[in-house]
Amino acid sequence: MSDVTFEPLETAVMIAVDAGLRWVRTDRHRPWSRLTCPSCGGSLDVPIGVEFSDSGSPCHCDLSSEQIHADHVARRINAFVYRHRPGKVHR
């Protein structure tokens, strides 16, 4: 995984939380996590494991495969947050 940079992914995960979206805690054995919009129920399933601290905040991300680049998943998360930002008509 030498070409994988986790920083944009972890940043995207936290931006989503700051924007009021929710990461759904999933089974640790599942290679995916779900980001949901509490306003409309829209969701984004991503092939990463988001680990949570005891307080329930995301604290760590794992890619389920080295084939994908963290930057690509980060873009999907950021674009979802953009579409579900406050004041935007959710589709």
Add this chain to the structure above:
Amino acid sequence: MKVCQFVLRLEQPLTDSQVRRLFCQTSQVCVETGAFRRWSAVMVDRKAPSLAEAIVATIRDLDLVGLVIIEVGPDEDIVSSSVIAERAQCSVGTVEEWSSGAGGCTGFPEPVDMPGGVTYYRWSDIRRWIQSRGVMSVPETASLFVAVNFTLRLRAVAPHVQGISAITSLLTEIG
């Protein structure tokens, strides 16, 4: 191998079981379900020799999970500097030079006002700018998506068409 990006619209939202099976099949996708579960789409970042091969491989992955595809289309419009660099086949440094106006480059599109202050652009704006500057060519993909969608529709109706082999023989005569 390049990273190919596109979106497949699905007939209905996925169940959790289907999402799990899809991610077991490929990790080069994300699944979005729209507001009030009105629509669902698979967004793809797939390494492949060509966009056509990436689309076909993804359709086969979705077939294995039993998902029905309505339409395949271009990727979503929000892009990072690294995605621009991949598509324009240049370095991220070159994109940063364009955006900073270095070397006399002017009129580079403004970034989108993203939550969290991360810098993303609209590909539709960037594509226009690249084409207007003539700095490099961006492949046209509209015809490819038309061909894929016609094929998906043909595949869906084929079991109900008498003499389908005579019709599909028209396709084998191509190229």
